[in-house]
Amino acid sequence: MTARSFGVPLLIGAAAAFIATRAPASDSDLFWHLAVGRDIAATGLARVDHFSWSVPGHTVLTDQWLGELALYVAYTLGGWLGVVVLRGIAVTTLAAAIAYAAVREVPQRPLLATLVAIPAIALSSYLWTDRPELFGVACFAILIVLLRTVSAGDLRAMAVLPALLVIWANLHGSAMLGLALVLVVCAETFRRIPARRRALGVTALLAVVATLATPAGLASWRTGGLFFAPPRFIQEWSVPDVATVPGMLFAVSFFGTIFVAIYARGGLREAALLVPVAFVSLVAARFTPLFAIAATPYLAANLPVVIAQLRASLRPPISRSRRSSALEMAASLLALAVLLAGFFTAPRAPAIDAFPIGALPLLPAGPGLLNRYDWGGFLIWYAPATPVFVDGRLSPYLDGALDDYRAVIGLHADWREVMTRRGIRTLLVAPTDAIAVHAHDLGWRTIATAPNWVLVAVP
Amino acid sequence: MSLAARALGALAPHAFPIGLAAATFVLASGYATGDPDTYWHLASGQWMLDHRELLRTDIFSSTVPGKPYALGEWLGEIALTLVFNAGGWTALVAFRALLAAVASFFLGRVSRAMGAPVVAALVVVVWTIALAKTRWTDRPAIFGLVLFVVVLDLLFHARAGSRRALFALPPLVLLWANLHGSYPLGIGLVLAFSLEAVLVRRADAPRFLAALVACIVLSFLDPDTLGIGGAASHAFTPPRFISEEAPPDVLTPAGLIFAAYVLASLGFALVVGGILLEALLVIPLLWLGLSAQRQLGFFVFAATPFLAAAVAQILFRRRRAFRPWPPAAAGALAVVLSVVAIASVVTVPSIPDETGYPTGALAAVRSGSGTLLNEYDWGGYLIYRAPERKVFVDGRLFLYLPRVLADWDNAVQLRPDWREILRRYDIAEILLRPSRPLVVALREEGWRVRAEGANFVLLARP
Numbered sequence: 001m002t003a004r005s006f007g008v009p010l011l012i013g014a015a016a017a018f019i020a021t022r023a024p025a026s027d028s029d030l031f032w033h034l035a036v037g038r039d040i041a042a043t044g045l046a047r048v049d050h051f052s053w054s055v056p057g058h059t060v061l062t063d064q065w066l067g068e069l070a071l072y073v074a075y076t077l078g079g080w081l082g083v084v085v086l087r088g089i090a091v092t093t094l095a096a097a098i099a100y101a102a103v104r105e106v107p108q109r110p111l112l113a114t115l116v117a118i119p120a121i122a123l124s125s126y127l128w129t130d131r132p133e134l135f136g137v138a139c140f141a142i143l144i145v146l147l148r149t150v151s152a153g154d155l156r157a158m159a160v161l162p163a164l165l166v167i168w169a170n171l172h173g174s175a176m177l178g179l180a181l182v183l184v185v186c187a188e189t190f191r192r193i194p195a196r197r198r199a200l201g202v203t204a205l206l207a208v209v210a211t212l213a214t215p216a217g218l219a220s221w222r223t224g225g226l227f228f229a230p231p232r233f234i235q236e237w238s239v240p241d242v243a244t245v246p247g248m249l250f251a252v253s254f255f256g257t258i259f260v261a262i263y264a265r266g267g268l269r270e271a272a273l274l275v276p277v278a279f280v281s282l283v284a285a286r287f288t289p290l291f292a293i294a295a296t297p298y299l300a301a302n303l304p305v306v307i308a309q310l311r312a313s314l315r316p317p318i319s320r321s322r323r324s325s326a327l328e329m330a331a332s333l334l335a336l337a338v339l340l341a342g343f344f345t346a347p348r349a350p351a352i353d354a355f356p357i358g359a360l361p362l363l364p365a366g367p368g369l370l371n372r373y374d375w376g377g378f379l380i381w382y383a384p385a386t387p388v389f390v391d392g393r394l395s396p397y398l399d400g401a402l403d404d405y406r407a408v409i410g411l412h413a414d415w416r417e418v419m420t421r422r423g424i425r426t427l428l429v430a431p432t433d434a435i436a437v438h439a440h441d442l443g444w445r446t447i448a449t450a451p452n453w454v455l456v457a458v459p
Numbered sequence: 460m461s462l463a464a465r466a467l468g469a470l471a472p473h474a475f476p477i478g479l480a481a482a483t484f485v486l487a488s489g490y491a492t493g494d495p496d497t498y499w500h501l502a503s504g505q506w507m508l509d510h511r512e513l514l515r516t517d518i519f520s521s522t523v524p525g526k527p528y529a530l531g532e533w534l535g536e537i538a539l540t541l542v543f544n545a546g547g548w549t550a551l552v553a554f555r556a557l558l559a560a561v562a563s564f565f566l567g568r569v570s571r572a573m574g575a576p577v578v579a580a581l582v583v584v585v586w587t588i589a590l591a592k593t594r595w596t597d598r599p600a601i602f603g604l605v606l607f608v609v610v611l612d613l614l615f616h617a618r619a620g621s622r623r624a625l626f627a628l629p630p631l632v633l634l635w636a637n638l639h640g641s642y643p644l645g646i647g648l649v650l651a652f653s654l655e656a657v658l659v660r661r662a663d664a665p666r667f668l669a670a671l672v673a674c675i676v677l678s679f680l681d682p683d684t685l686g687i688g689g690a691a692s693h694a695f696t697p698p699r700f701i702s703e704e705a706p707p708d709v710l711t712p713a714g715l716i717f718a719a720y721v722l723a724s725l726g727f728a729l730v731v732g733g734i735l736l737e738a739l740l741v742i743p744l745l746w747l748g749l750s751a752q753r754q755l756g757f758f759v760f761a762a763t764p765f766l767a768a769a770v771a772q773i774l775f776r777r778r779r780a781f782r783p784w785p786p787a788a789a790g791a792l793a794v795v796l797s798v799v800a801i802a803s804v805v806t807v808p809s810i811p812d813e814t815g816y817p818t819g820a821l822a823a824v825r826s827g828s829g830t831l832l833n834e835y836d837w838g839g840y841l842i843y844r845a846p847e848r849k850v851f852v853d854g855r856l857f858l859y860l861p862r863v864l865a866d867w868d869n870a871v872q873l874r875p876d877w878r879e880i881l882r883r884y885d886i887a888e889i890l891l892r893p894s895r896p897l898v899v900a901l902r903e904e905g906w907r908v909r910a911e912g913a914n915f916v917l918l919a920r921p
Contacts, residue, residue: 228710229710230710232708239705239706239707239708239709240706240749241699241706242706242746242749242750243695243696243697243706243750247706247749251746251749254725254745255742255745255746257725258724258725258728258738258741258742258745259738259742261725261728261729261732261733262728262732262733262734262735262737262738263732263733264732265728265729265730265731265732266729266730267729267730268729268730270729271725271726271729271730274725274726274729275722275725275726275729278721278722278725279709279718279722282709282718282721283709283710410896411873411896411899411900412894412896412899413893413894413898413899415899431875432874432875434872434873434874434896434900437873437874437875437877437900438873438896438899438900438903440875441900441904442903
């Protein structure tokens with residue numbers, strides 16, 4: 001690792017951030033994350049729900065508290081622009097880490113490294129949202145860099161790992177994946193490098209402890225349960241689909257890795273890292289970028305070997321970089337300029353046209369509103385006097401509220417019983433939802449409507 | 460040496476694939492027919508046998524009557540119908556088991572094509588068969604699965620120097636092109652081996668390329684000459700709302716086996732490497748498998764020989780070469796297993812499993828009148844069991860794309876234009892699952908219940 005390796009990754013990170021900061025804040029989940037962050041800043045960490053009327057007092061996860069606080073602090077400091085700037089910083093970290101992992105493997109071939117990193121960065125763009133999840137993905141990219149160093153027996157990287165996991169575990173629940181990878185890689189390195197066995201054992205132990213050093217404690221480990229029983233009806237939890245653009249990018253990365261492995265191999269060392277991440281990526285669409293990120297340094301390191309084998313004349317160059325420090329400095333300064341340009345030209349207002357803005361002044365205060373799942377976070381932030389029925393926090397609603405929501409909005413056979421039992425008095429749904437169509441047929445009073453929403457009074 | 464001992468000795472080299480085939484036969488003959496598409500395939504086959512001509516247009520639906528449709532499965536439908544006419548549902552199940560056994564026989568041979576010993580091949584192939592079991596349906600598609608493995612086996616033999624194997628390929632592709640629309644996969648296999656020959660084993664290239672050209676030319680000799688385009692577009696834009704066309708979910712049992720093959724392919728490639736042929740076969744078929752769960756089997760079949768070889772290299776490399784069974788013992792085991800398989804014919808179910816269908820509504824459906832809007836999955840069943848009524852949709856998917864299927868979905872899901880759709884098609888009755896929003900709405904609007912069960916309801920316009 002040399003200081004000269006940072007110029008190109010920083011430039012790539014800044015370019016990614018410039019692209020990322022073109023979009024205004026618009027993610028539905030951002031709003032409830034902000035509301036949680038605001039409450040943490042004001043009154044401390046809340047462990048029970050107080051945003052909904054369907055599960056009030058239900059235990060809520062606290063595994064993202066630091067990420068939520070960071071989002072709220074950014075919002076407090078810079079408004080919606082602050083949120084976008086924070087997104088830009090996280091994307092810079094993520095893309096630069098991916099690129100750095102590639103460049104470090106072939107420092108003499110920055111162009112090749114960049115080309116190899118592009119699919120992973122492009123695929124990660126589907127996670128460039130204003131949620132703590134983005135911080136988790138950035139941590140994952142850093143972890144990959146560290147794990148490859150750890151598997152070479154580097155003591156400094158082993159020392160840094162637990163610190164990364166402590167931060168990650170408080171930013172987002174995906175730290176459990178990080179812990180699993182740390183344990184697998186430590187076990188494989190333990191087998192291969194006897195001289196580092198004690199250090200690896202201590203690292204693994206500290207990694208476990210690090211993931212427990214959160215307000216959620218042991219509960220943070222239970223968040224992994226959703227991984228094995230994902231709610232498939234939520235798009236980001238759906239099965240990876242290679243007929244979509246992100247699915248194709250994943251396929252390119254996956255097939256490219258198999259192809260390179262057939263020629264260049266990589267041993268148990270690479271398999272220990274890539275095979276578990278491959279399984280995670282196959283589980284749900286939201287995880288597909290992880291494999292692409294993890295495979296990038298492997299591809300960068302071994303693509304020259306494959307090209308050499310295929311062409312039978314080339315050999316992977318072994319000369320070190322001849323680029324000057326001045327060039328590295330220039331690249332770093334250019335990266336800073338691109339980053340600042342992105343921040344200064346980023347949108348300063350959120351894009352909330354897709355949400356039921358016009359319904360806000362008409363919403364009744366207190367419980368009784370059944371809202372669309374996608375709009376829950378928006379309502380938590382913009383209509384705090386009207387508690388929601390469901391929102392993107394998902395886990396509090398898995399004990400029955402989500403089933404009731406689906407029964408009503410999808411007009412299941414028991415929809416009337418659910419309406420009565422829950423005491424639903426108002427509907428805020430899409431005009432194409434079955435309940436909206438049926439309510440119209442039944443002659444229920446439409447309080448207000450727009451092309452993408454309708455507010456209906458239940459008689 | 461006695462005649463029996465000589466015979467058993469002759470069987471010995473094939474004991475492994477024969478044993479697999481026998482076990483598969485027992486496994487595949489143990490469950491009843493239940494696939495909704497079986498019914499419309501049988502109805503189509505019977506029509507062709509009765510009229511002695513190909514069925515080129517729709518005769519079963521009320522929504523697209525007379526519309527032309529693909530003929531790519533005509534021979535498969537006739538074959539299934541002939542079997543059914545000869546022995547009813549029992550014969551159909553036994554025929555399916557026989558086809559599955561043939562596939563397993565060749566899979567047993569393929570699994571050792573890269574040099575894996577029997578034990579290593581067995582470790583892999585049992586899981587291949589477990590996954591393939593999900594695709595042993597009583598449809599022409601099963602011919603595609605069988606021919607895929609047969610063609611793969613022939614190609615490995617051709618790669619090892621057999622000219623006869625190469626000669627057998629074009630007629631097989633011709634047969635495949637008339638049995639089922641998956642025949643481009645056969646051509647794809649020949650293409651992969653041909654590419655390997657061109658790039659690596661150049662002396663073999665002319666023979667493989669000649670076989671490839673012959674296969675392509677002969678594949679056009681079917682009534683649906685340009686069907687390959689339709690099949691390809693189907694693979695690129697699968698209709699996701701049909702469960703078997705959805706991408707594989709690795710958290711289901713079948714998906715987990717598939718994932719194990721995917722991860723093993725990656726892991727073994729990283730640990731022991733591979734050859735160009737592996738990349739040419741495994742990567743395209745993995746894409747196909749990831750595109751829709753109905754295609755999982757092809758990837759798993761193709762990956763089997765490479766995984767078996769890798770398993771042998773990793774798990775068994777420290778052991779001395781396996782001592783083969785005495786030829787007589789191996790042959791005897793094959794005979795015993797075959798006898799058990801043949802004896803299992805007596806346990807073949809003689810009636811189909813129709814518990815998932817609206818059996819209780821059949822009488823009312825037959826006696827009803829007007830246009831019927833039915834559940835998509837029940838269309839084939841109704842075509843066969845209630846031929847008096849035309850269906851709204853059924854498993855012949857492409858006939859109904861895009862308009863009819865969109866209308867069906869919008870009506871059943873109670874989208875805003877549902878009344879207009881019911882009016883436009885002049886729907887008099889609906890036969891759907893009780894949980895459908897349309898059922899809930901029509902019940903409340905006073906549509907008359909003509910028949911009802913736990914999994915169906917037949918409503919008539921008041």
